[in-house]
Amino acid sequence: MPTFDARPWEDEELLLLLQQMYLDHDFCSKFAIDIQTLRNFLYEAYKNYNDVPFHNFRHCFCVAQMLYAISWCVDLPSKIGHLEVLILLTSCICHDLDHPGYNNIYQINAKTELAIRYNDISPLENHHCSVAFRILENEDCNIFKSFSSEEFKVVREGMIRSILATDMARHNEILTNFKEILPNFNYDDKGHVNLLCMVLIKVSDISNEARPMEVAEPWLDKLLQEFFKQSDAEKLEGLPVTPFMDRDKITKPSSQCSFIGFVLLPLFEALGELFEELQDLIVQPVREALDYYRRLNEANKEERMHRKSIVELEQHSATHSPDSGKGGAQSKNMRKSLSFQTRSRHIFSVFKHLYPREDMS
Template sequence: MSFSFLPTTNSTTTTTTSTVRMLPTRRSESHSPASRCKSAGHSSSSLSNGFIHSIPTSAASSTQRVNHRQGSLDQLIFKLLTGKPKCLAKVLGGSGVLNTSKNSVAIQTTPIVERDVVSSLQNCSEVRYGANSKPRITNITFSTVTSATGLPTVPAEPNKARSSSYWKTEASHSQSSNNNDTHGTSVDLLRKLSVSRKESGSHVDTVVTTIDGQRYDTKELDSDPDFQEVAEWAFPIFQISRKYPKTVLSRLTYNIFQQAELFRIFKVSPLKFFNFFHSLEKGYWEIPYHNRIHAADVLHGCYYLSVHPVRPQFGVAKSPDSLLPAPQTPAASIMSQMSTLELMALFTAAAMHDYDHPGRTNAFLVQVEDKKAILYNDRSVLENHHAAESWKLLCRTENHFIENLDPAEMKRFRYLVLEYILATDLKQHFEIIMTFNDRIPDMDLQVESDRLLVGKLLIKMADINSPTKPYGLHRQWTDRICEEFYEQGDDERKRGLTITPYMDRGDAQVAKLQDSFIAHVVSPLAQAMNESGLLPILPGLENSELWINMNHNHRKWKEEIESTYEPTTTCNGGSVNGVIEEESASTSDSPDPRRDSPSLDSELSQ
């Protein structure tokens, strides 16, 4: 909340007065000065119309008056803080800037986004929104008809195109160069009054201790060399997980939130942030594959795919008769096309997407009539469970790091998180790909439904990214998923059930499993994203490294099959899909290895 004391003159008296004009802070995603609300002018004599109140600058009372020329500035500030507008002292926060003149005092502050400040504003009877003031709303412009969410239409304001410049540190709104140096002591005193009320876990603290005693030093996290390669596709996730076995997910999430400046944009409390994400990673089971390391890997995949520049081929008119090449789309990151709310929802959903995973497939839970399958009517059982349980965890008071979202943002955030998590159900895999392919000619990233569809592709690719990683990482993930499958096979044997194909540790067929998984699940998604220009191509490469790695790994598994099995042996795509998660099937052909650059592939083979 910002305050400014503007001098006015009363024609009937000789007392000089100042109006207190309280400007409501509108927290937009950019937090740029231009996005702040401007209040209209009001009469200085009105005490009940909106934010306008008259206060004598001399702070006169029946027994005492303070003279501007002879009184001390410190006394004047004390009077203003403890005088008629009693709620003024409650809401001062952040850094204060003091401007003085003969007949006026100007104080501008940056608000502390804390619950007690918000409640003090609501409980203050002297300060309330006037008829001409605007409520705080986000600068995300929702569509007029939001049939998918059922949300009411939000009053629209001019929507700014988000760009990476929105993530720059916001310039100071005050010009301290105009202040007199003689009043430096008073300014320091005012700042001390502002910061003295900040609670543990706010932005000024560097050490955060979670509710269960886990300690995080944000200075160390900001300079941790282990996370300097977070923008690399070959991010050493297993190496970092060995160093931080219990906190790999929370540390990576903090680093990515910092990179995107989501703490600053949404005024996220580090204490509640770490409370939630540490509780979240503790809720992942100690199983071979669907653990907190996998959640961190999916989060990293979403970050990589969204932060690097791409050239989306959306809405490009295809004219076979034209001799001119199609116009080249300017390179820009998907992150710059998404709103920051959508971005925070995507990263949060990636961290939450396999919470409390039991290491068994949906088909298994349905077959044994698990209570989760009964609860969710055998439909997207695990995905519904992950979303529901992790959201309950988020809603706990000590974990609610999104508390500063307004009601419209909160509903939108929840909707996006649920959509992203449910999209990881492989039963929707081919439906999402076909919807995307059909939508490409008319797709526009300025449309929220199209951005949602792209976000689903990102989290899906991040979820099944193992075959697109360098072979060393891919092999470790393969060993982990096979071990988890074998544990399910052991459970099926104990229950007297038919062992699911490829889950019998006595009949391991790893190469056949990976060959079919890449050909029928990973390749169709990678091909759709590659042809639409959504896979980043780094300088020096002709294709995306995801595409290069996938084809290289696929060839290695084919070579192993040829050297181990009969040449006539084939894989059943439908059975493999049932093994992985769902009952979906595909007849997609394997990708053509000749599409890769021979020179690059030979280097990878070496």
């Protein structure tokens, strides 16, 4: 379920859970995957994730786990076939291999080796694919070694297509194309299924807000930590500062309102149109997350306005009242009293925004 919380689990246990996803789908039997080869593959993938705040092995697990949850909820194999689900699950595990913690915008602006190698075209996603297939070149790790060359070609094309779809620069293109085919979606149309697979891995990749707040929010903190580290580096290196990563310009609620409202929710709602079963599972939780951050953002705005009012009041009092003696003491007491009253009203207002149905009397 999307409520699953990976935090209490050790890395070794998460590797076993990934293995169990393959077993639960009966992939080892259906595709002659040796269990030891599967373990070798998962361990090599694990070793090729970096110790960065967000784009690490645990993120890869969460993406795979969300796809697994969706797969069982909608019975995905019966709709697109077991092979496509195998490709998707493996792509989820590989989709951020060797991520350096700095996104494509940084790679391109800094003219990194990756940006030069891939001509500024999805440098990170191309690199993740490359690392994945380097792992699969090792026979001890090649879970597809029983496949014919033609069958492996299908796997390779599917994994590249899926992983490249996680480049957020392609988000609008993929979502627009998917919404165009939705009214006449046809599972017998390979182009339709390919597009659906791209949407499925994208949904899984950015699915944290479909999880309970106590599971999702620590991930958001890690993502902002990674964002702020990049924007700090951009400032130090004289590069253009990525606006949504600038610690001086964004807050957690404001960034979430924009991301969930304009990026995440439209994608989830589009998938929910095709799979009605997902409405309660992941779509409604995302709507609730957006509502929560909107209330929090409004409360933050009001807090800033109150702070500004307090500063202006104190400046006015300092300018028009004596600063010493009896009059000065009275003035200070008055400012303290007004400041306390203003803050009290603000605290009450914040609670009304966050918990509008609570009895605050």
